[in-house]
Amino acid sequence: MTQKQRLNPEELIQSIKDMFTTNIQDARIEKRTMGKKKTEFYHLWIRLDKTIFKEAVRHLQSLDPALHFAVSSGYDLDDTIELVYSFSLYHGVRHQEISVNLTVALPKSDPTIETITDLIPGSLISEQEKQEMLGIMVKNIPKNTRVFIADDFPKGVYPWRRDETGPKKLIRNLHKEKI
Amino acid sequence: MKTTGKTTYQLPIGPIHPALKEPVMFEFEVDGERIVNVNIRLGHVHRGVEWTATQRNPIQVLYLAERICGICSYCHPMAFSLAVERAAGIEVPERADYLRVIHGELERICSHILWAGVAAHEIGFDSVLFLTWQMREKGVDLTEYLTGNRITKGITMIGGVRRDITPDMHPKIQEALQYYKENFKKLQQVFLDDKTFQMRCKECGVLTKEDALAFCAVGPTARASGVKKDVRLDQGYFAYSDFDFDYITPDIHTGEVHGDVYDRIVVRLLEIQQSIALIEQCLDQIPAGPIVSEPNIQKLLTKLKNTSGEGIGRMEAPRGEKVRAPTYNNILPWIPMLTNQQIADIPIVASSTDPCMSCTNRVTIVKNQGTSFLDKEELHRMSIQKTRRLCP
Numbered sequence: 001m002t003q004k005q006r007l008n009p010e011e012l013i014q015s016i017k018d019m020f021t022t023n024i025q026d027a028r029i030e031k032r033t034m035g036k037k038k039t040e041f042y043h044l045w046i047r048l049d050k051t052i053f054k055e056a057v058r059h060l061q062s063l064d065p066a067l068h069f070a071v072s073s074g075y076d077l078d079d080t081i082e083l084v085y086s087f088s089l090y091h092g093v094r095h096q097e098i099s100v101n102l103t104v105a106l107p108k109s110d111p112t113i114e115t116i117t118d119l120i121p122g123s124l125i126s127e128q129e130k131q132e133m134l135g136i137m138v139k140n141i142p143k144n145t146r147v148f149i150a151d152d153f154p155k156g157v158y159p160w161r162r163d164e165t166g167p168k169k170l171i172r173n174l175h176k177e178k179i
Numbered sequence: 180m181k182t183t184g185k186t187t188y189q190l191p192i193g194p195i196h197p198a199l200k201e202p203v204m205f206e207f208e209v210d211g212e213r214i215v216n217v218n219i220r221l222g223h224v225h226r227g228v229e230w231t232a233t234q235r236n237p238i239q240v241l242y243l244a245e246r247i248c249g250i251c252s253y254c255h256p257m258a259f260s261l262a263v264e265r266a267a268g269i270e271v272p273e274r275a276d277y278l279r280v281i282h283g284e285l286e287r288i289c290s291h292i293l294w295a296g297v298a299a300h301e302i303g304f305d306s307v308l309f310l311t312w313q314m315r316e317k318g319v320d321l322t323e324y325l326t327g328n329r330i331t332k333g334i335t336m337i338g339g340v341r342r343d344i345t346p347d348m349h350p351k352i353q354e355a356l357q358y359y360k361e362n363f364k365k366l367q368q369v370f371l372d373d374k375t376f377q378m379r380c381k382e383c384g385v386l387t388k389e390d391a392l393a394f395c396a397v398g399p400t401a402r403a404s405g406v407k408k409d410v411r412l413d414q415g416y417f418a419y420s421d422f423d424f425d426y427i428t429p430d431i432h433t434g435e436v437h438g439d440v441y442d443r444i445v446v447r448l449l450e451i452q453q454s455i456a457l458i459e460q461c462l463d464q465i466p467a468g469p470i471v472s473e474p475n476i477q478k479l480l481t482k483l484k485n486t487s488g489e490g491i492g493r494m495e496a497p498r499g500e501k502v503r504a505p506t507y508n509n510i511l512p513w514i515p516m517l518t519n520q521q522i523a524d525i526p527i528v529a530s531s532t533d534p535c536m537s538c539t540n541r542v543t544i545v546k547n548q549g550t551s552f553l554d555k556e557e558l559h560r561m562s563i564q565k566t567r568r569l570c571p
Contacts, residue, residue, distance in 0.1 A: 030265070032265070034276065034415050034416055034417065034418065034419070034420050035273070035276060035415065035417070035418040035419070035420040035421040036273055036418065036421050036464075036466065037420055037421050039415045039420035039421075041414045041415060041416075043265075043491060045489065066392050066406075068392075068395060068408065069395050070395070070493070070500060070508075071507070071508075084489075086491060088413070091407065091408045091413045092406070092407035092408065092413070092426070093407075094412045094413070094415075094425075095412070095413070095414070095415050095420060096413070097413035097414050099414070099491065099493070101491060120393070120395065121393045121394055121511065122393060122395030122396070122508060122511055122512075123395070124511060125221075125507060125510060125511065126507075133229075146222070147220075147221055148221055148222035148225045149222055149225060150222060159227060159229075159230050160229065160230065167227075167230065
């Protein structure tokens with residue numbers, strides 16, 4: 001796989017801003033140094049609208065065809081569910097990797113997002129997990145089954161939710177019960 | 180086994196099966212002895228750790244996280260710690276970063292040797308299993324000497340580590356490293372040069388570089404397919420950027436990359452050598468100074484309680500990049516690895532990614548033709564005796 005010219009963190013953020021002029025809500029560079037040599041590394045945090053999420057992933061893949069998807073994490077923030085997709089670009093050359101975290105807020109009234117499995121097949125399990133744990137809907141997911149929680153786990157209960165669909169009613173204090 | 184058509188059959192294996200060491204469900208579609216397709220189901224040991232963590236304070240989560248898995252019980256809390264430190268803007272002292280490397284590499288040595296024993300067992304060489312696991316004992320003893328514990332090490336602290344490694348402890352570390360150096364040749368002869376190993380492992384369970392990238396494989400599984408991906412080098416967390424080392428891919432040893440089970444053995448064995456060298460560099464270069472940024476736990480908790488932010492902790496566990504368990508990313512690569520393989524090769528191909536669904540421990544002693552169980556008190560007493568032998 002060939003790679004285009006490597007962008008530095010500032011150029012990378014700018015390229016995304018240039019491509020999606022209106023739907024980027026926030027973009028920041030987290031710079032850290034490590035070790036006695038104070039080697040720098042970067043994490044980019046980009047908050048964007050879900051309407052451009054998939055195109056943003058496609059854009060990252062155009063910058064590095066070996067784009068690595070690490071995981072997506074998710075949180076229940078009352079009115080919205082926030083997903084953070086963690087990618088990395090430019091691995092394979094020492095200290096050149098850049099982590100890119102794309103944050104997307106999904107309103108609970110419409111918790112849907114497009115699948116990225118057609119771009120990155122390895123994202124399937126992470127998408128399945130977010131569906132079953134947070135009750136989001138991943139549109140066009142190629143395998144719409146549960147992956148971690150059992151088939152007989154109640155439908156409509158999502159272990160990572162903090163609202164009425166959360167797991168509260170299933171929690172038992174075993175030390176208080178006669179078994 | 181039931182028939183589903185004229186030529187293929189469905190063969191379920193797992194979630195509990197003598198050929199598997201971890202609870203996972205494979206639904207194979209086979210044509211005679213050849214695997215045509217495979218569906219993988221997980222979750223048989225899902226314990227809701229994420230939810231439980233939301234009910235704990237960050238320091239309690241360290242101890243919860245190290246119980247996710249007994250083999251990489253250092254990497255889980257350390258990845259969590261890295262995320263918290265970055266979210267809260269906590270600077271880790273340089274000495275602590277070096278100590279963190281030592282513990283990380285020691286865990287890698289123990290994990291890779293443990294895996295080598297499992298791989299030998301899967302292809303029928305139980306004598307090799309016992310040889311390798313005997314070697315692993317040296318590393319576990321050293322872990323106990325350095326941390327006070329053999330498996331759940333309790334060494335991680337947000338902002339550093341909980342125990343120092345003082346100069347008077349260096350000789351024991353060097354002795355263990357010397358032991359591994361002397362025995363590495365033996366491991367190499369058994370695993371890399373032996374004809375039977377080569378016949379069982381070469382061209383078996385192939386994962387191409389393209390599939391490794393597409394399915395987001397990580398760790399030795401990805402590197403054995405020629406993907407240069409190692410968070411220690413890509414980003415240089417802890418003090419890794421201070422050391423001289425490089426990506427390990429199988430062509431270093433064989434001159435080419437096949438992405439088969441044999442290549443995965445090559446990568447893990449060479450990484451044992453690499454870990455020894457990294458610990459030696461650490462001992463040579465470790466700076467003086469504090470080992471934790473805030474030794475007062477109450478002050479640390481107060482700071483964390485009043486902080487908001489987001490952070491991500493990535494580190495290279497023995498099985499690969501950890502921001503979630505590396506096996507999570509190495510599940511889907513099983514599909515191309517297993518497709519078109521023989522049923523007899525399922526155990527070695529499945530174990531070649533060093534999968535970890537979770538770890539549980541039980542001890543049974545067979546004595547006088549009867550079976551007796553060691554209870555918690557007895558195990559505790561024995562562990563204290565062993566620690567006193569190691570640290571008189």
